[in-house]
Amino acid sequence: MSTDETGQGGTAGTPAGSAGSHSGSGRNLIQLITPEGERISHPEFDPWVKDIGDEQLCSLFEDLTVVRRIDVEATALQRQGELGLWPPLLGQEAAQTGSARALRSDDFVFSSYRENGVAYCRGVGLTDILRVWRGNAASGWDPYTVNMATPQIIIGAQTLHATGYAMGIQNDGADSVAVTYFGDGATSEGDVNEAMVFAASFQVPVVFFCSNNHWAISEPVRLQSHVQLADRAAGFGIPSLRVDGNDVLAVMAATRVALDRARHGGGPTFIEAVTYRMGPHTTADDPTRYRDANELEDWAAKDPIERIKTLLDRKGLFTDQFQQHVRDKADEVARELRAGCIGMPEPEPLDVFKHVYSSPNSWLDRQQDHYARYLASFGDPAEATSQEGAR
Amino acid sequence: MTQMTFARAINSGLRKSLENDPKVVLLGEDIGTLGGVFRVTDGLQKDFGTHRVVDTPLAESAIIGTAVGLAYRGYRPVVEIQFDGFIYPAFDQIVSQVAKMHYRTLGTVKMPITIRVPFGGGIGSPEHHSESPEAYFTHTSGLRVVTVSNPQDAYTVIQQAIRSDDPVLFFEPKRRYHDKGEVDEGLDLSNALPMDTARVLTEGTDVTLVAYGPLVKTARDAATAAADEGISIEVIDLRSLAPVDYATVEASVRKTGRLVITHEAGQSGGVGAEVAASITERCFYHLEAAPVRVTGFDVPYPYSKVEMHHLPGLDRILDGVDRALGRPNSLSGLEG
Numbered sequence: 001m002s003t004d005e006t007g008q009g010g011t012a013g014t015p016a017g018s019a020g021s022h023s024g025s026g027r028n029l030i031q032l033i034t035p036e037g038e039r040i041s042h043p044e045f046d047p048w049v050k051d052i053g054d055e056q057l058c059s060l061f062e063d064l065t066v067v068r069r070i071d072v073e074a075t076a077l078q079r080q081g082e083l084g085l086w087p088p089l090l091g092q093e094a095a096q097t098g099s100a101r102a103l104r105s106d107d108f109v110f111s112s113y114r115e116n117g118v119a120y121c122r123g124v125g126l127t128d129i130l131r132v133w134r135g136n137a138a139s140g141w142d143p144y145t146v147n148m149a150t151p152q153i154i155i156g157a158q159t160l161h162a163t164g165y166a167m168g169i170q171n172d173g174a175d176s177v178a179v180t181y182f183g184d185g186a187t188s189e190g191d192v193n194e195a196m197v198f199a200a201s202f203q204v205p206v207v208f209f210c211s212n213n214h215w216a217i218s219e220p221v222r223l224q225s226h227v228q229l230a231d232r233a234a235g236f237g238i239p240s241l242r243v244d245g246n247d248v249l250a251v252m253a254a255t256r257v258a259l260d261r262a263r264h265g266g267g268p269t270f271i272e273a274v275t276y277r278m279g280p281h282t283t284a285d286d287p288t289r290y291r292d293a294n295e296l297e298d299w300a301a302k303d304p305i306e307r308i309k310t311l312l313d314r315k316g317l318f319t320d321q322f323q324q325h326v327r328d329k330a331d332e333v334a335r336e337l338r339a340g341c342i343g344m345p346e347p348e349p350l351d352v353f354k355h356v357y358s359s360p361n362s363w364l365d366r367q368q369d370h371y372a373r374y375l376a377s378f379g380d381p382a383e384a385t386s387q388e389g390a391r
Numbered sequence: 392m393t394q395m396t397f398a399r400a401i402n403s404g405l406r407k408s409l410e411n412d413p414k415v416v417l418l419g420e421d422i423g424t425l426g427g428v429f430r431v432t433d434g435l436q437k438d439f440g441t442h443r444v445v446d447t448p449l450a451e452s453a454i455i456g457t458a459v460g461l462a463y464r465g466y467r468p469v470v471e472i473q474f475d476g477f478i479y480p481a482f483d484q485i486v487s488q489v490a491k492m493h494y495r496t497l498g499t500v501k502m503p504i505t506i507r508v509p510f511g512g513g514i515g516s517p518e519h520h521s522e523s524p525e526a527y528f529t530h531t532s533g534l535r536v537v538t539v540s541n542p543q544d545a546y547t548v549i550q551q552a553i554r555s556d557d558p559v560l561f562f563e564p565k566r567r568y569h570d571k572g573e574v575d576e577g578l579d580l581s582n583a584l585p586m587d588t589a590r591v592l593t594e595g596t597d598v599t600l601v602a603y604g605p606l607v608k609t610a611r612d613a614a615t616a617a618a619d620e621g622i623s624i625e626v627i628d629l630r631s632l633a634p635v636d637y638a639t640v641e642a643s644v645r646k647t648g649r650l651v652i653t654h655e656a657g658q659s660g661g662v663g664a665e666v667a668a669s670i671t672e673r674c675f676y677h678l679e680a681a682p683v684r685v686t687g688f689d690v691p692y693p694y695s696k697v698e699m700h701h702l703p704g705l706d707r708i709l710d711g712v713d714r715a716l717g718r719p720n721s722l723s724g725l726e727g
Contacts, residue, residue, distance in 0.1 A: 110460070142499040149463065150496055154487050160453055161488070164460020164468075171416070171442050171466075178460070191484075194453035201448055355498040356532055358556040362587065363634040364532070 027228070029242055029274055032249040035302040037310025039249075048253040054317055060248050061312055062326050063101065064093045064305045067117035069330040073337050074116070074130065078283040082341050083133045087114045091246070091278030094304030095211050096181075097121060098251030099273070102259060103179060108165055109148040110158035111181040114211070118181060122148040126333065127340030136344050138355075156182055156189035159208065163195045166204035166262075177262040179207045179255075185216025187232060188224045196236040196268070205262035207255070208238070208270040211245060213277035218290040233270035245275030246304040276302070349375060392575050398431050398568040400542035401507075403576055404549035405432065405469065409439050412467060415553060417444045418454050419471030419507075428473055429509060429568055451477055455484035458504050459492065467503045469553055475510040475562075476519030476692075482527070489558045490533030505552045509565035510538075511605040511655050512702055515695040522692050523604075523656035528560045529633040529665070536633040537586055538562035540607030542572035544630065551586040559586075562632075564605035589636040591643065595625035598712050599643040601652045601666060603629040606703060610653060613708040624712065632662050640666065641673050648679035649715040653703045658686040685711035 032049065033039055052060075071089050078086040089096060096117035103109070103122075111118055116129050123146045131140035132151065139150035152158035162180035169176055186192050187210060199206050212229055214221050225232065233240035239261070243254040251273055258269035276299040280287050312318040353368040395403070408415045417432060423446035426433030436444035447454050451472060458468035472478045478485075485506065492502045512521030529536050535557050539545045545563070552559035584590060592607070593614050602610035607628045614624035625643050629635060644650050650670055652663035667682035685703045693701050713720035 108463075138495045138497060143463070143496060144499065149500075154483065157456065157484065157488055160456025160484065161460040161463060163453070164457030164462075165464045166460070167445075167457055168461045168464030168466050172464075190450075190480075191452055191456060194448075194450040195456070197448050197450060198453050198457055355494045355496075357535075358493055358498065358501055361535075361634050362636070362638075 027230075027242055029244040030250045030254055031244040031247050032253060033247045033307050033311055035246070035307050037307045037314060039311060042250075042253075045250065045253040045257070048256045049249055052249060052252070054315065057249075057308065057312060057315075058317055058322060060097065060101065060252075061305070061308050062329060063097045063121065064248060064308065065326050066330050066333050067093045067097055067120055068305060069334050070116065070120060070126065070129070070337060073334040074133070075279070075283060077130070077338065077341050078133070083130065083283075084135045085282050085284060086133055087116075087282045088277075088279035089114050089117055091276045091299065091304070092211055092213055093117055094248035094308075095245035095251055095273040095275045098248040099179070099181075099209055099255040099271075102252045102255035104176065104259075105147060106174075106176040107147065107259070108162075108176065108178050109181070110162040110165065110178065111148065111151060112155070112158065112183060112186070113151040113153055114183070115151070115181045119146075119148060119151075122146045124148065125340075126337045127344060130337065130341050131344065134341060134344060136347055156186035156192040156195075158182065159186070159192045159195035160198070162206050163199045163204060166199065166206035166268075167202055170202070170204050175205075175263045177205045177207060177259050179209060179259075181209045181211060183216060184210065184212040184214065184221045184224055184229060185219065186210070187229050193236075196233065196238055196270070199268040200237045203265070203267035205265075206268045207258040207262060208233070208268060209255070210270065210272045212272050212274050213245075214275075215277050215281070215287070215291065217281040217285060218287075228272065230270060230272035238268050238270050240270040240272065242272045242274065245273030246302050246307070248304060248308060275304075392573045394571055395542055395574050396568065397542045397545050397564075397570050397572070398429055400546040400572070400574050401431050401549050401563065402433055402435070403574070404546045405435060406438075407576075408469070408550055408553045409435065409443060412553075414465060414467045415443070415469060416461060416466050417469045417471070418447050418458060418461075419445075420447060420449055420454070420473050422446060422471050427471060429565065431507075431509075431563070431568075432471065451479075451481035452484050455481040455489060455504075455506070459484065459488050459502065462492075462502050462504055463500060467505075467553060469505045469507065471507045473509070474520045475508055475522040475524055478508060478524060485528070485534070485558075485560075486531050490531050493557070494533060501556045502558045503553075503556050504558045505549070505555075505561055506559070507549075507561045507563060509568075510562045511564050511566060512692060512698050513566040513605065515698075518692055518694070521698065523654065523687065525560070525562055525632055526656055526661050529662060530660075534558055534560055534633060535587065535631070536560045536562070537631050538564065538604040539630065540564065540567070540602075540604060540628050542570070542574045543578075544628075546574045546576065547578060547580065547583045548586055548630070550580055551583065554580070555586065562604060566605050567608065570608070587631040587634055587636060589630055589639040590628045591639065592626040592628050593624070595623035595647065597623045597647055598649040598651055598715050599625045599627060599640065599647045600708070600712065601627045601629055601640060601650065603632060603654065603662070606653050606655060606708075609703065609705055610708060613705045613712070616705060617709060617712060622712065622716070629662075629666075635662075635666060635669070637669055637673060640670055644670055645674050645677045648677055650678070650682040651685060651708070651711045651715050652682065653685040653708055653711070655687045655702055657689040658684055659689050661686060680715050680717060683711045683715045
């Protein structure tokens with residue numbers, strides 16, 4: 001065996017590299033719609049989605065389709081050089097949509113960078129979703145207008161913010177809930193474990209929503225944990241649910257159970273949504289270097305959109321008219337996303353100094369003044385005026 | 392005016408803040424029932440309840456991280472890190488979250504978090520209990536870093552820090568906790584010296600001596616001793632380490648032409664280096680000699696039987712003053 005082959009084998013062929021085996025043992029997934037599009041009954045969870053009739057199912061299908069379209073369009077924009085980077089959510093549409101659509105507007109979301117489908121459901125503007133990925137701003141939206149923090153890049157750090165926010169909710173005597181999204185890799189981070197300790201000790205209204213997409217860049221979930229992720233919660237005294245993350249209805253039901261518990265003083269819940277990252281970690285990643293094409297095929301058969309499409313078809317709801325409506329909506333969203341991306345105003349040079357502090361800072365004011373003078377030395381009148389007010 | 396210890400003055404400032412603003416909450420290890428290992432929060436949980444003075448599990452990153460979430464919710468958290476050397480598990484949350492959130496969110500989310508840190512040595516403790524980690528934080532944009540040297544400032548500045556909409560690292564010189572001083576608890580904060588300004592403590596004409604935190608007392612003693620030899624030292628209590636009030640230091644150095652800076656933290660990359668460089672840039676032609684640093688050594692904080700060698704004392708500071716004045720000193724004859 002050449003050194004090359006050894007290297008390849010170590011990357012892709014070890015037993016630890018088999019991500020699929022992880023979901024084969026332990027407790028069963030909560031599932032309400034099978035991959036074949038069959039609605040199966042579940043006595044415990046059916047009551048939580050009894051209000052989801054035909055109209056709501058169609059609406060969820062539309063959401064899933066639009067979220068996928070946003071993701072695909074953003075990936076295309078990155079490939080065309082319009083975005084610096086994009087973290088695709090392909091395959092995770094149901095986990096994001098089903099949970100986000102279960103929230104109340106006064107619940108507060110602390111997510112990672114991949115929850116752009118959640119952002120869409122919270123009402124974040126399409127252009128706002130892209131600002132940070134185009135590099136035009138440090139973030140895209142005011143968290144208080146949609147009750148969702150801007151994306152967190154440090155893995156797992158946001159789980160502590162959600163827990164602290166929930167401590168605040170508890171102090172205020174409110175019945176809203178803090179919901180935090182993170183991945184399977186994040187469950188190894190100290191912050192996530194510390195967040196669960198604090199959440200359990202103080203019994204605060206927080207939902208830990210773990211999107212187990214099986215891969216943390218190139219590392220399979222088995223490298224993070226030798227038990228099912230949902231089972232880790234028991235060690236903290238936190239009840240958990242393990243749900244088919246590609247089943248939008250089951251995800252919604254599980255999230256509603258957790259939210260209801262939190263609202264009524266029952267404390268935190270850990271949800272493991274078992275899904276799959278069909279694309280790369282980000283547009284800078286190449287998953288063919290570390291994962292098996294067969295695994296991708298297996299998960300393609302469990303696609304979150306296909307199964308609800310089949311269900312709607314069985315119910316006679318997947319009419320030409322409905323399909324056209326959804327297509328038009330997705331096209332419109334894609335057009336708006338693209339136009340918003342390309343038409344985004346460029347930041348000004350001195351924007352680099354903005355918002356570091358909330359009040360004047362003598363060090364930074366001086367640096368800004370000196371840089372404004374430097375820019376003005378090139379004789380650009382626009383820069384000369386921008387130094388007004390600087391000391 | 393009331394005579395009280397340094398620790399009591401901080402306690403009184405915290406109490407005032409809890410009374411004045413219902414959004415102020417205290418978080419930390421052992422700060423509730425026990426009142427803190429230094430008793431700085433003594434009695435506060437009893438008077439304000441367990442929801443405002445919170446004993447937390449032992450996880451520093453979580454203490455800071457949950458404070459971030461509370462700030463998101465509109466609270467004004469004041470957290471205690473039990474000892475300087477215990478702050479590092481929280482480093483990521485401080486540097487990547489607390490310091491950057493306002494910038495990241497384009498100013499929409501404020502982080503009015505005060506992080507209280509007992510710091511410095513001279514208490515005969517094992518490692519991790521005597522460190523001076525301030526330079527890690529002065530190097531981090533988005534944070535304000537302050538320290539105080541007397542009970543009155545402790546009482547005033549802790550309240551200013553809590554009122555600040557920016558995050559503040561508040562370093563408390565733990566070996567001075569039991570020092571007593573006069574405190575005016577009726578002081579109107581709006582008339583107090585702003586938090587980000589230095590204070591000239593004793594006026595002098597020959598040398599500017601800059602100190603902060605625990606070494607301010609040592610610096611004043613050095614100035615008194617030097618006066619006996621006819622040397623006039625202007626002592627400045629820096630108070631704010633980020634940003635440094637260079638206007639005050641510069642005005643002094645323009646007058647004296649000489650600058651000595653002292654701190655317990657190691658020399659390389661420290662606050663003294665920054666002050667020396669900035670003052671040299673600002674008033675090079677007013678300097679009669681190179682700035683002198685009298686600092687701790689670039690060693691891990693040493694064990695207690697040798698810590699007195701590490702900590703700048705009165706004599707070592709005076710040796711530095713002699714160097715600045717070109718008088719005979721321990722390095723006479725050495726170049727550079």
